[in-house]
Amino acid sequence: MQRKRFLLINPWVYDFAAVNMWARPLGLLRVAEFLSQFDVEILLLDCMDRFRLKGYNMGKYPKLILPTPEPLLDIKRYYGRYGIGLDEFIQRLRSSAPVDMILVTSLMTYWYPGVFEVIRLCRRFLPGVPVVLGGIYATLCHEHAKAFSGADYVYRGRISHDFVDLTETMGIRLTGTGNPVPYYRLNLYRNPPYAPLLTSEGCPYRCSYCASGLLSDSYSTRPVDEIVQEIRQLHSLGVKDLAFYDDALLFRAEEHIKPLLHEIIREGLDVRFHTPNGLHARYLDSELADLMYRAGFKTIRLSLETVNPERQGLSGGKVRNDELDRAIFYLRKAGFRKENIGVYLMYGLPGQDIEEVAEGVEYLISRDVRIHLAEYSPIPGTRDWKILTEKGIIHDDIDPLLTNNTVFSVLCTNYAMEELRRIKERVNYHNLK
Structure with a gap:
């Protein structure tokens, strides 16, 4: 057949x-x-x-x-x-x-x-x-x-x-071995120069703006030896750059990421690691920063979202300003430089005025890290979505096109576009210095 x-x-x-x-x-x-x-x-x-x-x-x-x-x-x-x-x-x-x-x-x-x-x-x-x-x-x-x-x-x-x-x-009967094969062994991509890594599922936090909890209702990690084997095989396929796409890579660091990094260092593979998803600065200590440096991390993104302590608490409480400062200190101590360290700062959050965004930019400039402005986008099912619908800012049956992050900050906030443009120019100038 x-x-x-x-x-x-x-x-x-x-x-x-x-x-x-x-x-x-x-x-x-x-x-x-x-x-x-x-x-x-x-x-x-x-x-x-x-x-x-x-x-x-x-x-x-x-x-x-x-x-x-x-x-x-x-x-x-x-x-x-x-x-x-x-x-x-x-x-x-x-x-x-x-x-x-x-x-x-x-x-x-x-x-x-x-x-x-x-x-x-x-x-x-x-x-x-x-x-x-x-x-x-x-x-x-x-x-x-x-x-x-x-x-x-x-x-x-x-x-x-x-x-x-x-x-x-639909008329299709599936029969087989019951033994799944990892995607990277299925030859779906030819000579891949990079690959994403997912070492855990879900996120222990429930931030007001994030859909992670809607897509996965629990948090779990993969075995370290399984992850190392995946990295080894991806490297053998010619992969040079590996990006961690975990929602909470540093959570329970002693049990997960630290043992993993020790094994990666022991392997001695010529690969570079990146973290495009914002890391939880709270869990970044001196030992972890040193392990990341020795393992070959090149792109580190930390999540701040806002410098407003009240909004930090309301949105999920995953980071405070002093925790971010401490993480940046440890990363610099380990050997990372400005071009390696980036911080996500959001704008367009419900109730967030343009002055708060500007304050966050100045705060990060004073820490001499790269700034990544992230436009807020409301996601159906989140706590923020409920707040926005209750206030009549959006409706449950809104065309999803209008939740585009480029669109929402323009159409659904009272930001003066000239002031927002000035803030973006300041960020660009700082990042290029």
């Missing part, structure tokens, strides 16, 4: 800006791992596997400027599609035939136009093939996805054994 063929698709990003920070569609790759335990053939079409690499193998995606969607016309920036070209997508889609099922992932809720376009093209060029949509948008905006995506089925949450039941309702 011929093996069933599953086509996994990571859609384009439709947005005003997009930068590749060692990203891969981890959720979709987990689907590939899940399917690998069955007697099936797995194909991957990653629309975002195209970029101009710069330092440390990160860089920009190609962009095709498109007409701005009507809800976003007040934003005076160029909207576009990021990733591979349309002709290449269609050619690869056609060449994948025949396939028995198409699985499309989704990330940011406001990136759904790319998801819809992929599904539309699948319908056109692979007619009759069932399409299942999953991922973050499909989970957080489930009803919107069911109503408008065009998928045959919208799958909520992480893939589990109930997916087998779903395939059977």
Whole structure:
């Protein structure tokens, strides 16, 4: 009997800006791992596997400027599609035939136009093939996805054994060994220069603005030896840069990250490590900073969000200003410099005025670290979402396009745009010094 063929698709990003920070569609790759335990053939079409690499193998995606969607016309920036070209997508889609099922992932809720376009093209060029949509948008905006995506089925949450039941309702029976294969051994990417790492699941914190708790209701860590084996195998494939995408990498450091770093140092592999997700500064002590330096960390991002102590407490209480100061001190003591240390500072938070943002910028300038301004974006289901809907600032049935981080700070705050521009210029000047 011929093996069933599953086509996994990571859609384009439709947005005003997009930068590749060692990203891969981890959720979709987990689907590939899940399917690998069955007697099936797995194909991957990653629309975002195209970029101009710069330092440390990160860089920009190609962009095709498109007409701005009507809800976003007040934003005076160029909207576009990021990733591979349309002709290449269609050619690869056609060449994948025949396939028995198409699985499309989704990330940011406001990136759904790319998801819809992929599904539309699948319908056109692979007619009759069932399409299942999953991922973050499909989970957080489930009803919107069911109503408008065009998928045959919208799958909520992480893939589990109930997916087998779903395939059977679509006439596909899965049989196999029951032994999943790690995605990096499935040859889904050719000569990958970088790879993401996920050493834990979920987050112990429940910050008011974050959806982590909605996507995973518990926190757990992977065995250290399993992670080291993954790093070793990725290195053997030519991977030079590895990015930790954990939500709480430093939590319970004595039990997890410190033993892991000791093993990484012992391996002596020529790789560089990065932490694009903000780290919890609270857990960064002198020993940990030294281990990170010796292990080869090059990009460190710390989470601050705001310098306002009251808002720090209301949003989740994961860091105080003195804890950030201490973390920066330990990192410098270990040997890290300004170009290695970055801090996320948010603007557009509910109730946050522009003066608070400016105060945060000056605070970080005085610490001589790189500043990464992060535009706030409301996420369905979070505590902030509830506050914003109760105040009438947004509605539960709002078009997810309007939750775009570029959009929200412009349309839903009272910030003077000239003052915000001045703050951004000050940040850029400081970062380039």
